Amino acid sequence: MTSKKEISLTDISKYIKDGDQVLVGGFGLSGCPLTIVDEIAKTDVKDLTIVSNNLGEPQKGLGKLLVNGQIKKAIGSYFTTHRGAVNAWNEGWLEIELLPQGTMAEGIRAAGAGIPAFYTPTGAGTKLSENKEVREFDGKEYVLEKSIPGDVALIRAHKADEYGNLVYRKTQENFNTAMAMAGKIVIAEVDEIVPTGELKPEEIKTQHLFVDYLVKTRYEVEGGTFVERTK
Amino acid sequence: MTSKKEISLTDISKYIKDGDQVLVGGFGLSGCPLTIVDEIAKTDVKDLTIVSNNLGEPQKGLGKLLVNGQIKKAIGSYFTTHRGAVNAWNEGWLEIELLPQGTMAEGIRAAGAGIPAFYTPTGAGTKLSENKEVREFDGKEYVLEKSIPGDVALIRAHKADEYGNLVYRKTQENFNTAMAMAGKIVIAEVDEIVPTGELKPEEIKTQHLFVDYLVKTRYEVEGGTFVERTK
Amino acid sequence: MNVQNNVKTMRQDIAKRAADELGEGEVINLGVGIPTLIPEYLGDKHVFLHSENGLLGTGPAPEAGQINPDLINASKQPVTELPGSAIFDSALSFAMIRGGHVDTAVIGALQVDQTGELANWAVPGKDILGVGGAMDLVAGVQKVILTMTHTSKSGEAKIVESLTYPSSGYRKADVLITEKAVFTFKNNQMYLVEVADGVTVEDIEETTAASFVVAL
Amino acid sequence: MNVQNNVKTMRQDIAKRAADELGEGEVINLGVGIPTLIPEYLGDKHVFLHSENGLLGTGPAPEAGQINPDLINASKQPVTELPGSAIFDSALSFAMIRGGHVDTAVIGALQVDQTGELANWAVPGKDILGVGGAMDLVAGVQKVILTMTHTSKSGEAKIVESLTYPSSGYRKADVLITEKAVFTFKNNQMYLVEVADGVTVEDIEETTAASFVVAL
Numbered sequence: 001m002t003s004k005k006e007i008s009l010t011d012i013s014k015y016i017k018d019g020d021q022v023l024v025g026g027f028g029l030s031g032c033p034l035t036i037v038d039e040i041a042k043t044d045v046k047d048l049t050i051v052s053n054n055l056g057e058p059q060k061g062l063g064k065l066l067v068n069g070q071i072k073k074a075i076g077s078y079f080t081t082h083r084g085a086v087n088a089w090n091e092g093w094l095e096i097e098l099l100p101q102g103t104m105a106e107g108i109r110a111a112g113a114g115i116p117a118f119y120t121p122t123g124a125g126t127k128l129s130e131n132k133e134v135r136e137f138d139g140k141e142y143v144l145e146k147s148i149p150g151d152v153a154l155i156r157a158h159k160a161d162e163y164g165n166l167v168y169r170k171t172q173e174n175f176n177t178a179m180a181m182a183g184k185i186v187i188a189e190v191d192e193i194v195p196t197g198e199l200k201p202e203e204i205k206t207q208h209l210f211v212d213y214l215v216k217t218r219y220e221v222e223g224g225t226f227v228e229r230t231k
Numbered sequence: 232m233t234s235k236k237e238i239s240l241t242d243i244s245k246y247i248k249d250g251d252q253v254l255v256g257g258f259g260l261s262g263c264p265l266t267i268v269d270e271i272a273k274t275d276v277k278d279l280t281i282v283s284n285n286l287g288e289p290q291k292g293l294g295k296l297l298v299n300g301q302i303k304k305a306i307g308s309y310f311t312t313h314r315g316a317v318n319a320w321n322e323g324w325l326e327i328e329l330l331p332q333g334t335m336a337e338g339i340r341a342a343g344a345g346i347p348a349f350y351t352p353t354g355a356g357t358k359l360s361e362n363k364e365v366r367e368f369d370g371k372e373y374v375l376e377k378s379i380p381g382d383v384a385l386i387r388a389h390k391a392d393e394y395g396n397l398v399y400r401k402t403q404e405n406f407n408t409a410m411a412m413a414g415k416i417v418i419a420e421v422d423e424i425v426p427t428g429e430l431k432p433e434e435i436k437t438q439h440l441f442v443d444y445l446v447k448t449r450y451e452v453e454g455g456t457f458v459e460r461t462k
Numbered sequence: 463m464n465v466q467n468n469v470k471t472m473r474q475d476i477a478k479r480a481a482d483e484l485g486e487g488e489v490i491n492l493g494v495g496i497p498t499l500i501p502e503y504l505g506d507k508h509v510f511l512h513s514e515n516g517l518l519g520t521g522p523a524p525e526a527g528q529i530n531p532d533l534i535n536a537s538k539q540p541v542t543e544l545p546g547s548a549i550f551d552s553a554l555s556f557a558m559i560r561g562g563h564v565d566t567a568v569i570g571a572l573q574v575d576q577t578g579e580l581a582n583w584a585v586p587g588k589d590i591l592g593v594g595g596a597m598d599l600v601a602g603v604q605k606v607i608l609t610m611t612h613t614s615k616s617g618e619a620k621i622v623e624s625l626t627y628p629s630s631g632y633r634k635a636d637v638l639i640t641e642k643a644v645f646t647f648k649n650n651q652m653y654l655v656e657v658a659d660g661v662t663v664e665d666i667e668e669t670t671a672a673s674f675v676v677a678l
Numbered sequence: 679m680n681v682q683n684n685v686k687t688m689r690q691d692i693a694k695r696a697a698d699e700l701g702e703g704e705v706i707n708l709g710v711g712i713p714t715l716i717p718e719y720l721g722d723k724h725v726f727l728h729s730e731n732g733l734l735g736t737g738p739a740p741e742a743g744q745i746n747p748d749l750i751n752a753s754k755q756p757v758t759e760l761p762g763s764a765i766f767d768s769a770l771s772f773a774m775i776r777g778g779h780v781d782t783a784v785i786g787a788l789q790v791d792q793t794g795e796l797a798n799w800a801v802p803g804k805d806i807l808g809v810g811g812a813m814d815l816v817a818g819v820q821k822v823i824l825t826m827t828h829t830s831k832s833g834e835a836k837i838v839e840s841l842t843y844p845s846s847g848y849r850k851a852d853v854l855i856t857e858k859a860v861f862t863f864k865n866n867q868m869y870l871v872e873v874a875d876g877v878t879v880e881d882i883e884e885t886t887a888a889s890f891v892v893a894l
Contacts, residue, residue, distance in 0.1 A: 004487075027731040027732075027750070027752075027754070027768070028750065028754040029747065030731075030747055030748045030750055030754075031748070053768075077808070077809055077810050077811070078807075078808040078809065078810045079807040079808055080805075080807045080808030081808070085807070086805055086807055089805065089807065090805065096807060098806065098807065098808070098809055099809075100809055100810075100811070100812070100813040100814050101730065101768070101772065101809070101810050101811040101814060102730075102768075102771075102772030102773075102775060102776055102811060102813075102814035102818075103813075103814070105767075105768040105769045105771070105772045106344070106346070106769060106772060106773070106776075108769070109557075109769040110349070111561075112557060112561045112563075113337070113556075113557035113560055113561045114351065114352060114557070114559075114560030114561040114562060114601075114602055115337070115349050115350060115351060115560070116350050116352075116368040116369070116371075116373055117349070117350050117368060117373075118341070118346050118348070118349035118350070119346060119347050119348050119349070120345065120346060120776065120817075121345060121347075121776065121817040121818070121847075121849075122776060122813050122814045122817045122818070122847070123813050123817070123847060124817070124847060124848055125845055125847050125848040126813060126844065126845050126846060126847050127800070127806070127844050127845075128809065128813065137347040137348060137377075138347070140347075141848060142347055142348075146368075161546055162546070163510075163546045165546060165548055167433070168433075168748075169746075169748040170432075170433075170733075170746060170748045170749040170759070170765060171729070171731050171732045171733050171748060171749055171750055171765060172748040173732060173765070173766070173767045173768075174731050174732055174767060174768045175767070175768045175769075176767070177767045177769075178767060178768065178769045181557065181561060181563070196545050196546035197545030197546060199546075201401075201517075201519070201543055201547045201548050201549040202398070202399075202401075202434065202436075202549050203433065203434055204548040204549075205433075205767070207518055207548040207550065207558070208510075208518075208546070208548070209489045209510070209512075209518060209558060209563045209564070210563060221746070221747060221748070223745075224743075224745030224746070224747055224756065225745075225747050226747055235703075258515040258516075258534070258536075258538070258552070259534065259538040260531065261515075261531055261532045261534055261538075262532070284552075308592070308593055308594050308595070309591075309592040309593065309594045310591040310592055311589075311591045311592030312592070316591070317589055317591055320589065320591060321589065327591060329590065329591065329592070329593055330593075331593055331594075331595070331596070331597040331598050332514065332552070332556065332593070332594050332595040332598060333514075333552075333555075333556030333559060333560055333595060333597075333598035333602075334597075334598070336551075336552040336553045336555070336556050337553060337556060337557070337560075339553070340553040340773075342777075343773060343777045343779075344772075344773035344776055344777045345773070345775075345776030345777040345778060345817075345818055346776070351560065351601075352560065352601040352602070352631075352633075353560060353597050353598045353601045353602070353631070354597050354601070354631065355601070355631060355632055356629055356631050356632040357597060357628065357629050357630060357631050358584070358590070358628045358629075359593065359597070372632060392762055393762070394726075394762045396762060396764055399532075400530075400532040401517075401530060401532045401533040401543070401549060402513070402515050402516045402517050402532060402533055402534055402549060403532040404516060404549070404550070404551045404552075405515050405516055405551060405552045406551070406552045406553075407551070408551045408553075409551060409552065409553045412773065412777060412779070427761050427762035428761030428762060430762075432733075432735070432759055432763045432764050432765040433765050435764040435765075435766075436551070438734055438764040438766065438774070439726075439734075439762070439764070440705045440726070440728075440734060440774060440779045440780070441774075441779060452530070452531060452532070454529075455527075455529030455530070455531055455540065456529075456531050457531055
């Protein structure tokens with residue numbers, strides 16, 4: 001099945017410019033648009049600010065962009081276990097902005113929902129709120145957090161219909177719907193495109209009005225992991 | 232099928248006190264817990280602040296509580312076409328707080344999501360934001376809106392499983408999930424309770440951790456409308 | 463032609479012209495009144511209708527006997543769902559609106575001023591008891607198209623220098639369509655871009671209490 | 679018994695005791711480390727495990743050959759889903775946590791002070807490059823249970839008068855479980871409520887750099 005929204009892998013780079021803030025879905029490698037990231041790694045786009053929970057693994061997912069030096073800044077919640085990110089930060093060529101995971105998720109959703117800022121109890125009284133505005137409501141302190149929009153959002157889903165409605169495989173959704181809401185340009189990587197009408201209105205998780213372009217993945221699940229198709 | 236969360240209709244009144252702020256689902260009569268509202272109308276609980284998009288219709292849904300004089304204040308987005316509400320307001324025995332519908336939905340969700348307040352562009356520069364704090368972000372004015380919690384939330388769904396996971400019939404969901412998130416005590420009225428495992432993890436719209444009690448509805452759809460079962 | 467037919471024709475003409483403004487594949491929210499007539503005039507153009515109570519891909523009214531009272535639009539009228547439609551809750555529905563994901567709202571107005579600021583939810587001196595999703599739409603969608611009769615029933619101007627009715631928000635309309643004319647708004651300036659057959663610029667000037675640039 | 683076995687036993691003892699704190703039917707979020715051992719000690723007690731990446735009703739690890747890399751927990755380990763489980767996105771998942779809908783979080787700590795304020799995400803002088811969902815859990819859940827070894831590997835006190843490690847937030851822990859003792863916290867005061875077999879109050883006092891009320 002084809003969709004008007006489907007683009008070829010080589011078209012992806014047209015939508016990403018040097019210096020863009022790019023939202024990239026995924027919790028670990030699940031829900032990460034591995035094919036799209038691979039394509040970007042082949043280009044010379046640079047100075048990207050990547051908003052993603054982590055930065056993939058060395059030589060997997062966003063780890064490839066890191067190794068290439070295409071990332072200027074990473075905004076996310078957990079980089080500790082990614083040796084490459086830690087080294088890059090220590091060597092001074094990667095900026096890192098750390099956010100509590102829930103603040104990150106809510107901030108991305110807020111950007112997509114037209115909410116420029118919101119108050120959260122998370123992080124109040126910690127180093128992560130040191131330079132942020134704090135305010136009391138009913139005697140309790142809350143931190144003002146700004147929304148986190150993207151020039152581009154790169155997301156991963158299981159199936160799309162021709163309109164671009166998306167469904168996910170199990171916990172693959174994670175940040176993807178919020179990022180689809182928050183990206184000015186949204187490209188979704190999917191396993192397959194099914195005929196419109198095949199997805200039930202109630203089961204759609206990311207509605208087509210949030211999705212601009214579709215690409216088909218080159219990865220499949222094999223032996224409990226994601227493997228790039230060789231053919 | 233039974234659920235540990237199922238209670239009898241006569242138990243409902245135990246959970247609602249005079250003066251409570253009560254969130255009531257529904258857009259018109261769709262998604263409104265008609266049976267629960269009927270039960271409350273039989274009690275003498277009073278001085279309720281009702282948060283609901285509208286106040287039902289005369290002698291239907293929340294209209295019954297209005298006629299009984301059980302409602303002190305209504306918070307919602309559209310009361311214009313409900314003659315009883317307009318009269319009660321004119322006669323001075325019903326307070327009305329009007330909110331843009333999207334601000335109401337987001338405010339209820341915020342209460343359930345631990346967000347005490349958020350900024351929205353909606354209503355900036357209008358009478359509805361006259362007494363509210365306004366703040367600029369990137370040169371545009373936004374209104375600070377507080378979250379809208381409920382002492383109790385009364386919601387309506389199609390099916391529950393034994394744990395209290397909920398699914399809806401078509402556009403029945405409307406405010407119900409957000410209200411389930413925002414209510415300290417949440418009672419859901421459903422058509423049936425199905426065995427746990429029958430609802431797919433992906434299709435559940437309101438997760439059981441938001442739902443405290445279940446009651447079975449006395450209403451069924453007949454001739455394109457909601458009819459109370461007589462048996 | 464009696465007055466009632468005349469009003470009916472007017473409303474149809476406005477809806478027909480508004481339909482031309484909509485682009486293929488756009489996500490559209492239609493307000494009550496005149497905008498609800500638009501689907502009849504779309505022809506081959508395919509748009510997605512968004513109902514703020516939680517449906518994207520709203521279809522026409524069901525056949526008699528097929529009404530599901532839990533499948534309704536924002537006017538609480540029974541509707542159907544088209545293939546590819548999606549259902550969601552109110553919080554997400556308004557996130558779509560507020561977040562700018564709905565391309566166009568076609569809504570009625572009680573008054574509009576010469577900058578494009580509009581009033582569509584309350585009448586001065588009357589009870590202010592309803593707003594619904596009006597302000598969310600005005601604040602959030604990419605393009606606001608107003609459809610209204612050029613003057614009130616009693617012949618008073620509805621297009622004015624500055625609003626006397628309560629404003630719907632800072633956001634200005636982009637296009638205004640009446641039975642007599644089409645205006646656009648840019649940088650707080652109003653432009654007359656079309657007049658209906660048999661209508662003169664002088665006629666527009668007489669029935670419009672606002673300054674506009676003629677840009678026919 | 680070698681040291682490694684000793685540590686293993688300690689961790690198991692702590693997990694076992696923590697399991698007793700959980701109520702039937704509660705929604706629980708388990709942190710990394712010791713808390714992940716808790717499911718082995720639940721016996722007949724049924725609780726719902728919440729994974730912050732979007733799963734309520736997390737089941738045990740799959741059999742070899744049954745691994746789905748898109749069905750994982752917050753530690754990125756493959757899991758299964760139990761009947762009645764629900765799947766959702768990260769924004770809703772953290773709304774559940776922040777909004778107080780998760781009954782209990784059982785989490786590790788690097789340090790806890792005598793008021794119950796805890797540090798569990800960063801070590802002074804080391805790179806601060808990860809926080810994950812730690813602060814959201816601390817700020818949001820109804821009850822925070824800390825599980826940790828009573829002292830560090832080098833024998834230093836981890837229960838202190840005031841934190842020297844970066845705080846995880848204003849919210850205080852409710853219960854602290856170590857291999858030696860169980861403490862509770864109320865109104866910024868720490869209470870020793872249980873000691874392990876063969877452990878004396880004097881032993882606890884020696885290895886704890888904080889004031890507490892003995893309430894055995």
